[in-house]
Amino acid sequence: MTLPTTADRLPAVSAPGRLGLARAWARRLGLLAESKPALIGTGIVLFWVLAAVLAPVVAPYPPNANHLAAVAHPTPSATHWLGTDHLGRDILSRILWGARTVLTVAPLAVLGAAILGSLLGLTAGYYRGWIDLVIVRACDIVLSFPVIILYMIILAHFGSSALNIIAVLTLTKAPIITRIVRGLTIELREREYVAAAKMRGESPLYIMLVEILPNARGPLIVDMCLRTGYNVVIIGALGFLGIGLPPPDPDWGGMVKDTYGMMSVWPHMALFPCAAISSLVIGFNLLAVGLREIGLRD
Amino acid sequence: MTLTVARFLLKHGAFLLLTLLVVSFLVFTLNEFSPGDVARKVLGAYATQEQVDILTREMGLTRPVLVRYVEFLGRLAAGDLGTSTRFKVPVKDIIWSRLANTAFLAALAFACIVPLSMLLGIVAGMRESSTLDRAILIFSTVVASVPEFALGVFLASVFVVALGWLPGMATLVAGGSWSVASQLVLPVAVIVLFDAGYVVSMIRASMIEVMQRPYIRTAILKGLTFRGVVVHHALRNAMINPITVILLQINYLISGVVVVETVFAYPGFGRMMLEAALFKDIALVEVGALVAVGVAVLTQIAGDLAYRLLDPRIRT
Numbered sequence: 178m179t180l181p182t183t184a185d186r187l188p189a190v191s192a193p194g195r196l197g198l199a200r201a202w203a204r205r206l207g208l209l210a211e212s213k214p215a216l217i218g219t220g221i222v223l224f225w226v227l228a229a230v231l232a233p234v235v236a237p238y239p240p241n242a243n244h245l246a247a248v249a250h251p252t253p254s255a256t257h258w259l260g261t262d263h264l265g266r267d268i269l270s271r272i273l274w275g276a277r278t279v280l281t282v283a284p285l286a287v288l289g290a291a292i293l294g295s296l297l298g299l300t301a302g303y304y305r306g307w308i309d310l311v312i313v314r315a316c317d318i319v320l321s322f323p324v325i326i327l328y329m330i331i332l333a334h335f336g337s338s339a340l341n342i343i344a345v346l347t348l349t350k351a352p353i354i355t356r357i358v359r360g361l362t363i364e365l366r367e368r369e370y371v372a373a374a375k376m377r378g379e380s381p382l383y384i385m386l387v388e389i390l391p392n393a394r395g396p397l398i399v400d401m402c403l404r405t406g407y408n409v410v411i412i413g414a415l416g417f418l419g420i421g422l423p424p425p426d427p428d429w430g431g432m433v434k435d436t437y438g439m440m441s442v443w444p445h446m447a448l449f450p451c452a453a454i455s456s457l458v459i460g461f462n463l464l465a466v467g468l469r470e471i472g473l474r475d
Numbered sequence: 476m477t478l479t480v481a482r483f484l485l486k487h488g489a490f491l492l493l494t495l496l497v498v499s500f501l502v503f504t505l506n507e508f509s510p511g512d513v514a515r516k517v518l519g520a521y522a523t524q525e526q527v528d529i530l531t532r533e534m535g536l537t538r539p540v541l542v543r544y545v546e547f548l549g550r551l552a553a554g555d556l557g558t559s560t561r562f563k564v565p566v567k568d569i570i571w572s573r574l575a576n577t578a579f580l581a582a583l584a585f586a587c588i589v590p591l592s593m594l595l596g597i598v599a600g601m602r603e604s605s606t607l608d609r610a611i612l613i614f615s616t617v618v619a620s621v622p623e624f625a626l627g628v629f630l631a632s633v634f635v636v637a638l639g640w641l642p643g644m645a646t647l648v649a650g651g652s653w654s655v656a657s658q659l660v661l662p663v664a665v666i667v668l669f670d671a672g673y674v675v676s677m678i679r680a681s682m683i684e685v686m687q688r689p690y691i692r693t694a695i696l697k698g699l700t701f702r703g704v705v706v707h708h709a710l711r712n713a714m715i716n717p718i719t720v721i722l723l724q725i726n727y728l729i730s731g732v733v734v735v736e737t738v739f740a741y742p743g744f745g746r747m748m749l750e751a752a753l754f755k756d757i758a759l760v761e762v763g764a765l766v767a768v769g770v771a772v773l774t775q776i777a778g779d780l781a782y783r784l785l786d787p788r789i790r791t
Contacts, residue, residue: 214616318494321771323729325745326764329752330505410622414734417624418749433624437738440643444632451625459620466616 208471215467221460229276238267240274240427251443262436262446271427272453278428279457282339282346283408287401289347294354295397299385301355302362313359316352324349328415337423342412350404357400361393368392399468406461413454429454483783487776494772495765499551502764503544547761557758561751566758569747574766577736577743581728583659584666589721591667592674597713599675600682601705611675619672623731626665627738634661645739662739666731670724678717685713715785722778729767 209215228235237258238244247254247261254260259268301312331345365371366389374384415421416430417437429450436446550557556566599611621629635643645658685691686709694704733745740746744763751759 214613314490314493317490318497321494321768321775322498322764323727323767323771325730325733326748326767329733329749330502330760330764406620410620413622414624417622417734418737420749420753430622430624433628437628440628440631441636444636447628448632451622451628455621455625458622459617462616462620466612 209467212467212470214463215471218460218462218464218467221456222464225276225457225460226280228273229280232273232277236267236270236273238270240271241266242270252445259449260443260445262432263439263443268432268446268449271432272429272450275427275429275432275450275453276457278339278422278426279409279412279454282342282412282422283405286343286346286350286408287404289343290350290354290404291397291401293347294351295358295390295393297351298355298358298360299362299389302359303366303381303385303389305363309359312355316355319349319352322349324411325414325418328411329418329420337415337420339422342415342422346408346411350408353404354397354400357396358390358393361396362389365389365392399465402461402465402468406458406465409454409458409461480780480783483780484776487779491769491772491776495769498768499548499761499765500544502761503547504540551762551765556762559751559756559759561754561756561759566762570744570759570762570766573742573744573747576741577729577732577745580659580662580666580736580741580743581725581732583663584670584728585725587663587667588671588674588724592671592678592721593714595671596675596678596717597682597705597710600679600713601686601701601709603683603686608679612679615672615675615679617672618668619670619676621669623665623669623734624738626668627661627735630661630664631738643739645741658739662735662741665735665738666728669731670727673727674717674721674724677720678713681716682709682713685709688712711785715782718778718781718785722774722781725770725774729770 209219244257244261244265244267246265247257247267248263248265251257251261251263251265257267257269259272261267262271297312297316301309327349328345331341335341362385371384371388374388379388412421412428413430413433416428416432417434419431419434421430422428432450433447436443440447556570558564559566559569562569595611595615599608602608618626631643634641641660642653642658643661645662691704691708694708695701699708729745732743733749735741736743736746737749744767748760748763748767750756751763
C-alpha cells in the first residue's frame, strides 16, 4: 500500500514548485504593469507580433498581388484601407506581411549576437589574460567600423539575402553583448558559488554556462530588447538603401524606397510603412526603458 | 603629465594603425573574392568573356591576393589612392570633396546636437521623475526610435509636401527658388533629432547619478540655491561620462549620414560609398572604408583624451 501514497505525494511535492513558478511569473507581469513605458511597449510589440503571426489570415490580399484597377486611384478606400502602392499592391497586406519578415530577421540576429557575444564575453571574463586581450581588441575593431559602411561592403559582395543580413547583424552586434557579459563575468567569477563549483570539480564550461550566465541575465535581457529595436532600424535602413531583403517580398524599408519619389503626389505610400516601422522600434525601446525601471526598483 | 599624455597617444596611435591594417586587409580580401566581376562591371554586360579575361589580366587580378595586398599598401603609403571605376576619375579627386560635404553636414548637426541635448538632459536629470523629466524622457526615446529615413519622410511630408516651405532635395546646387541654406534645413534636422534623443538620455542618466551624490546634498544643506548647485557642483561632474558618448556619436553620424544623404540626394561621402559598393568600385570602397574607420577611431581617441582631461582622478 506504499505505492499509492507515493503517487499521492508526488503532486503535493511538485505543486508548490509549480505554484511558486506561476507566482513568480505573475509577480513579474505585475511589475511590468507597474511601469507605464513597459506596458505601452509590450502592447505595441504584441500588436506587431500578432500581426506577423496572423498575416496570412487577416491580410485582405496576397502581398504581391497587383490590383490594376486601383493604380489610377491608389489612395485609401473601402476596398484598400491603406490604399495601394504604385504597382497597385494593397499596402495594408504588404505591411502585415512585412511585419513577418522584420520580426523574424531582427530577433534571430539578436539571438545570434547574444549567443556569440555571451560565449566570447564569458570566455574573456573567466580566463582573463591574453585570451581576454585578444577578444577585447577584436571587439574594439569591429565596433570601430561604422556599421552601415560594413553592411554595404559585405552585402554588395555576397548579395542580399535574409541569411546574410542575420549573419552581418550577428557579427556586428555581438561585441556589445561581449562587453556587457565580460564585465558581469569578471564580477561574478569571484562569488562563493563559483568557488564551490570549482571545488566540486565542475568543468569551466559548466561553471560559465550554469553558474555565471544565469546571474547575468537581467542586463542581458534589457540589452537584447534595445538591440532588437536597433536591428529593426538597420533592416529598414538597408531596405531603404536598396541593399536589404531582395524584392518582391514586402519589406518596410524597401516599400519606402520604392514610393519615396512619389511623395508629392501620393504621400500615403511612403508614410504608412514609415509609421509601421517607427511604432515597432518605439515599442521595443519603451519596453527596454520600462524593464530598466523595474530592474532598478528590485 | 605630459609624459602620460604622450604614452597615451603612442598606445592609441598604435591601436589606430593596427585597426586600419586589419580593416584594410578584410576589405581587400572581400573585394578580391570574385575578380572576374570587376572587369565585367567595367566593361558592361555585353562584353565577351574574352574581353573580360584580357582586362582581368591587364589589371593584374590574376596574381595572388597577398602580393597584391602588399602592393596596395605600398601604393597607399605613396599617396596613390587608385582610380574609381564608377566615376572614372582618380579616387583622390572625388573622395575629399565628398568627405568635405559630409563633414560640413555633420558639423552643422553636431553644433545643434551638443547644446540642445545638454540643455534637455540637464533639465530632465536635475529633478528625476518630475513631469518635465518624464516628458523629456518620452520625447527623446520616441525621437531616437524613429529610423532616419522615416524621420526624413515624416518631416518632408509636412514641410515639403503639405506646407511647401522647404525643398525635398539637398543637392547643394542653388537651382530654382531654393537657396543652399534652405536645402540644408531638413537633412540637419533629421540627424539632430535622431542623435540628440540618444545623447539626451545619456546626459540625463549621468545627471541623475550625480544629483544623488553626498556632496550635492551637502551643497543644498549649506543653503546654496538649487540653481547654484546645478551650475557649479553638478554640471562638470555630470559631463564626464557623456563626453565620450558625445564624441562616439560622430561614429554614428557617419552611419546615419548614409541614409540621410540618400533621402535628400545630398552629394556626400555616404552616398558615394553606397554607389561605389553597389558598383563594386574596389578602389573607392577600400579607401572610403579606411577613411571612415580612421575617423571613427580618431574620435574614440579624442573621447578618451577628453575624459582624462575632465576627470583628474583617471591617470593610467
